[in-house]
Amino acid sequence: MPPARGGSCSIIDPALLFVAGTALPAQEPPKSPDPAPTLESRCDAAGAKASSVRALPHRRPVRVKVVDRKEHALDLVAETERSFGGRLDEVEAFLARLGLIPAKLRLKPAIALFVNQAVGASYDRDTVRVFDANVSDSTLVHEMVHALQDQNFAMASANEQTPGVDAGIAFQALLEGDADFTEGLAMHPEYARDLEVHAKRLRAESEAAEARARQGAALTPAIFSRTQTFWYTRGEEFALALYRSGGWGAVNRAWGAPPESSEQVLHPEKYLAREHPVRIDTSELEASLIADGWAVRYATPVGELVTEIWLEQAGPRPVDVGATFKAAAGWGGDRGVLCERDGARFGLWLSTWDSEDEAREFVSLAERTLPAADGTDGDPDREVRLMPDGLHAVLRRGADVFILLGCPPERLAGIEEKAWAAPRTIGTRRK
Numbered sequence: 001m002p003p004a005r006g007g008s009c010s011i012i013d014p015a016l017l018f019v020a021g022t023a024l025p026a027q028e029p030p031k032s033p034d035p036a037p038t039l040e041s042r043c044d045a046a047g048a049k050a051s052s053v054r055a056l057p058h059r060r061p062v063r064v065k066v067v068d069r070k071e072h073a074l075d076l077v078a079e080t081e082r083s084f085g086g087r088l089d090e091v092e093a094f095l096a097r098l099g100l101i102p103a104k105l106r107l108k109p110a111i112a113l114f115v116n117q118a119v120g121a122s123y124d125r126d127t128v129r130v131f132d133a134n135v136s137d138s139t140l141v142h143e144m145v146h147a148l149q150d151q152n153f154a155m156a157s158a159n160e161q162t163p164g165v166d167a168g169i170a171f172q173a174l175l176e177g178d179a180d181f182t183e184g185l186a187m188h189p190e191y192a193r194d195l196e197v198h199a200k201r202l203r204a205e206s207e208a209a210e211a212r213a214r215q216g217a218a219l220t221p222a223i224f225s226r227t228q229t230f231w232y233t234r235g236e237e238f239a240l241a242l243y244r245s246g247g248w249g250a251v252n253r254a255w256g257a258p259p260e261s262s263e264q265v266l267h268p269e270k271y272l273a274r275e276h277p278v279r280i281d282t283s284e285l286e287a288s289l290i291a292d293g294w295a296v297r298y299a300t301p302v303g304e305l306v307t308e309i310w311l312e313q314a315g316p317r318p319v320d321v322g323a324t325f326k327a328a329a330g331w332g333g334d335r336g337v338l339c340e341r342d343g344a345r346f347g348l349w350l351s352t353w354d355s356e357d358e359a360r361e362f363v364s365l366a367e368r369t370l371p372a373a374d375g376t377d378g379d380p381d382r383e384v385r386l387m388p389d390g391l392h393a394v395l396r397r398g399a400d401v402f403i404l405l406g407c408p409p410e411r412l413a414g415i416e417e418k419a420w421a422a423p424r425t426i427g428t429r430r431k
């Protein structure tokens, strides 16, 4: 789930997909007698095709290299960590507190494992890296689109405008969606003839891929499989929506103003209408906790996609996918904060919804993430449970929802007061 947002304008293809407990041995690069010329010429042809379809020039030569998977795994871990400012441990703790990954899962080995088994190629600084010289032409086209993005759009600055988990997912969806959309048109020129039909095709593919990711969730934390699926499938739908609104020019412009949230990718009309997420300023709330000896280990917008995944994962069984999607769709903005003191961690998650009814709809599912224990006072907007690790609560006031995960009981009143008072602003771009 932490998306690759390298500040060194490198692009990492592999998602942070994790398959629990299945370590496959690293594979050696194939030892064919003379694969290089063939691979290079195929890569050149893929580059020409990508450039022609995407209507962008390559500005520097792009090399192709067969690399060792183990070496690449180490690069990827370092790159991913840099993309979070060296805070992979904090992201890991934050996701664990939300219940989105098992408490004992470590992101670094999870990333390395995934690279060993699921990735066919990647692009980094004018180099396409493949693990197998027999990589498909469509994969080469995809990677050469990443080269076009890198060489034409000042990627390093584009992906640093809005830090955090949600903006990172949204940026990665632009990156992979653009590449997959171009790859699709390059390999199947007939797709361009009827974009309405293509949109329906992509919608069906997204739904099928999401269903597969859900089925795989028994082995792979949904936060990884669903997020990775999102980058490619919802990202491709997003690229198509931009393309239909104004051709490649509209897609190119998105590189100067990337989607700020997964909400804008899920609902491209919101991106096109410049409907920004609401930003919630929790600095006063955080300051009061710091004064009390707590450290703020991580804070980020969580976003519509991760909210939906959370409802599916932590909410009522059996999962009603239609209901969780619909409940998350009213998302207007949020902020999650992870605090730590003396080894104890608790999470705060403050969100605001498009209307009071939307907030109620979210609460009706969110409160069912709490165990049915005593302590309920019968108020549908106030569910509080005292558990061994502290207070867990789902609280609503107007269109705002405040979720606490393991809060020290004596702090509830003070924290709650500051949460409801936290300033909200309609977000604007940083540049």
Ligand SMILES: [Zn+2]
Residues within 6 Å of the ligand: 012, 013, 142, 143, 146, 175, 176, 179
């Ligand atoms: Zn890619």
